[in-house]
Amino acid sequence: MNKALFTSTPMVASSKLNKDEGVNNVAQYMYAPREQHLLIGKRILHYLAGTLNYGLGFMPDKLHLSAFSDGDRGGFADDRRLIYGHCVFVGESLVSWSAKKKVVSRLTMEAEYRSLVDATAKVAWVDALLIDLKVP
Structure with a gap:
């Protein structure tokens, strides 16, 4: 494959985009994509190819x-909805x-x-999986 098609990151770190210009999460804007969404989608695919x-x-x-x-209220300028998430490491x-x-x-709390409840449930699941796999 052509190395010129690869990119070292899936997104530009300084991107803070909205529904009219670009994307924060590509799938969020599939109902009304703009040209910038397509460009970012291609960048993600180039990253994955590499x-x-x-x-x-x-x-x-x-x-x-x-x-x-972590959780945040009003993190998206487009709709001011609540966003929360977690990540689990082994x-x-x-x-x-x-x-x-x-x-x-309306509460950020x-x-x-x-976010904490979801993370706790996922940690319990990963812990049970490791026990089933007999990983100490």
Whole structure:
């Protein structure tokens, strides 16, 4: 393949885009895509094409389970909805992540709690999976 088609990152780090120009999450704007959404979608595909040989590395003596979660009210200028999410690591490898955008109460604290509940459930699931696989 042509190396010129690859890019080192899926998004430009300084992008803070909206429904009229660009994208924060490409799938969010599929109902009314703009030219900028297509360009960013192509960039993501070029990034993925360059990562086909990537993998997750696990060191048996350094396996520990950790998670991070966060929530925010009004993070999107387009609709001011609540967004919350989490990521779960086994060792230094990201094994699960989620981000959700919902219409809920007016409280940012609710976003924090929802994020924490989802992260806790995912950590319990990954922990059970590791136990089933007999990983210490």
